[in-house]
Amino acid sequence: MATISIKGLTKSFSAGDDAPAAVSDLDLDIKDNQFVTLLGPSGCGKTTTLRMIAGYIVPDAGTIHVNGRLLSARGSVVPPDRRGMGMVFQNYAVWPHKTVYENVVFGLKVRKTPSAEAKRRVADALALVNLTGLEQRYPNELSGGQQQRVALARSLVVEPEILLLDEPLSNLDAKLREQMRVELKRLQRRTGITFVYVTHDQAEALALSDQIAVIHGGRLQQYGAPQEVYAKPANRIVADFMGLVNLVSARVTGPGTAAVAGGLTLALALPAGSGDDVEVAIRPENIRLGASASGPYATISERTFLGNITEYYASLDSGPTLRVQTHPVQVFAVGDKVSIEVDASQCSVFRSS
């Protein structure tokens, strides 16, 4: 029941050590009951955007509507305490001087919920995040993951229509992060709350989101489903940011074909005419190495065993070096000459800038 509509959102900060990143002319439509991720490197403006949705920051220009109601405009915002949203902070922000129960019940007290009902709802919220029985603990008696759940329960107990999450998993260790990721996804489906999730971790974004908004330099680069953003990046910034990619220059040699230096020819849907230079994004998993008799050929210059895959650096003869990921049963040695094959249908092409 909560849709967020952002139009022309702009914010710049005067320079300073701790000045947050700027945002310029950002448009975003978040549909009801969705898990939307704002993804980008640190300093890209994603947290600034989230904090504008929450009402902590007043935009310089643009508007934010929630359910058609204007909440933020230039110079005038509904303050955070009147928005009825929930927010989970990167450092959890669990109050150290309150017990788990006191932390979670806070929002209900502010809303003057009768105490019997408040008690029941806190119990429900704690059950939802598997913290039943820890009501009387203080935060410093909890692990990082448990504190994270307290923060979640505290936000969920007031039944917000929108939950904002600012890199909530980045302070957890890898294993816990994976586990919480699954729980967050399940929680979102179960509650039907619109989640707006900020992260710089593209794997996290791919795993969790219904929609990903890739933000870079304060601008929205692409907004789409995870598969779409990964497989069909809108520009080279997105291609570069979403997972590993080889960005190689090529020249259009004819209709639907482009040649990379080193004898590699690719059949591609091309945005440019013959003779123009383009850039091709090739993902490491879309390259196959082999011992076939036909070229093009490359020489292995580096090999790294990563467990489930093996990564090679393969240098095309008088051409670029490509990063390649293969199944670990396929073994080549440094110095081996191998044939190389690229799945052109999975490549993206951009005009050279």
Added chain:
Amino acid sequence: MSVEAIASPVRVSGPRTGLRLEHIVMGGAVLCLIVLVVLPLLSLLFGSLRGEQGMSLDNFAEVLSGRLYVNALKNSLILGAWTGLFSLVMGVSLAWAVSRTDVPGKALIQLTASLSYLSPPFLTAIAFVYLFSPNAGLINVLVRDVLGLPFLTFNIFSMTGLVLVTVLHTFPFVYLLASSALLSVDASYEEAAQILGASKMRTALTVTAPLVAPAILSGTLLAFVNAIALFGSQAIIGLPGRIVTLPTRIYALFDYPPEYGLASALSLLFVVITVVALYLQRAFLARRSYVTLAGKGARPQLISLGPARWAVLAFVVLTFIVAILLPYSTLIAVSFSKSWGLDFWKGLTLANYKFILFEYNVTQRAILNSLGLATVAATIAVLLGAIIGWIDLRTRIPGRKLLDYFALIPLGLPGIVVAVALIQFWLAMPLALYGTLAILLLAYVGRYIPLGVRAANSSLRQIDPSLEESAQILGASWLTTMREVTLPLIRPGLFAGWLLVFVPVIQELSASILLFSSSSITLAVAVYNLYETGYIEPVAALAIINMLIIGAAIFVANKLGGGKIASRSGPAQGLAS
């Protein structure tokens, strides 16, 4: 963007958003600061420029050329320079001994420094007069008349005596800053130099010394500024020795008929000196920041002093005796004697206490006044400090940095200057505050507001803004967020700040001496007046009572502000790392 669309957020968000409570509170704090600091200072400026007819610089010309004033200025600078130098030597050597050597009795050094800092300097001065006044001082009488060694007598009523008494109060400034700097220098810096082949001496001179030098210099300047502002010791020791300094000169200008213009001009000159010194101090301290980058380092290897450590220990014990044991035991002994002299132990009595507590009608009023004023002043200073610190750190209101600077100005105002400024300002106002408790309260809050701001500031910095933001997004108003989250979290820091204001206020003399009236007399003024009147033994009794009250206040505040929260919040994630 249409006007309607811009206006609508205010409309939908209900009536609470128009003028919110926080705006009123913040506006009130700004107003307080203006009344407490800015307006009195401005009236000081106007007062100094007001001549016989219209505006003129006559007062400044007189202050800068008249023999009386130039002499006072010279004496103040000499006093400040010597005090700074001796504080530097004592403070650094004690700090080095504590943090870098295996000297025994480190706890004694800490104790000596803290007690010296907390002792009211005018009480120490009185105690030294009992011992070293040229004719009747007990030790002088002893060495001259009993031992027959007249060349060993020491006249306390001299610049040397004044410097001695002042240093005992100011060396802790250097000691505290130097020892914390030495402790925060990560041992790995020194080890890195040593592994590269530098000797211990070379490491100390080329690595450690430059790292701690800013802190040491800054401590020395603080010692200087505090030394020249102390009215009590300069009046008690300087005046009988005909050493007139800036505070005592300004004080004398209030003898009838009061010379407001000259007093204001001289006060401004005084302010210029302290402000320059404090500006340098801040500049030095700013360069210190890289020391704290080191984070958690291993404790440095302690230098083994061998037999020399007994010499260092002897120095420590001597300091303790001179700074603490001698003055306090003297005051206690005097307070129980019928007549102070070589034979004082033959006539011990409680009569002095009886007189002070039950017969001298000023005492009870003075105690009540001082306790009340100190409690109220400390509370207001800390609350104002919390609001000003909050505005500075948590809002983006334009001019908030200016507010912070205004709140720091009083650091550069010696007590007597605050008094002169307040008298000027309130005499010009239709409100008759002069001679009331209220004007003393204004002086105390105005003078110590920087301590409140600093305490609040440093506690607020420890608390990540997200702790407050998360209350806000859950629907809590500003007041609820403050009450439920911010204030409980900064409570220990505020208590510490409260104590930092309470202790100096209860022994404040420099400003009170010009502002009190017989009904608003304070404890410190009562001691000083009694001393001036020549009641030798009862003064000591009152001084001891004064000390007991300070001690009790520190004890209670420590109990109340105790680590209940500190122990709980420990490594909690919400606190900014």
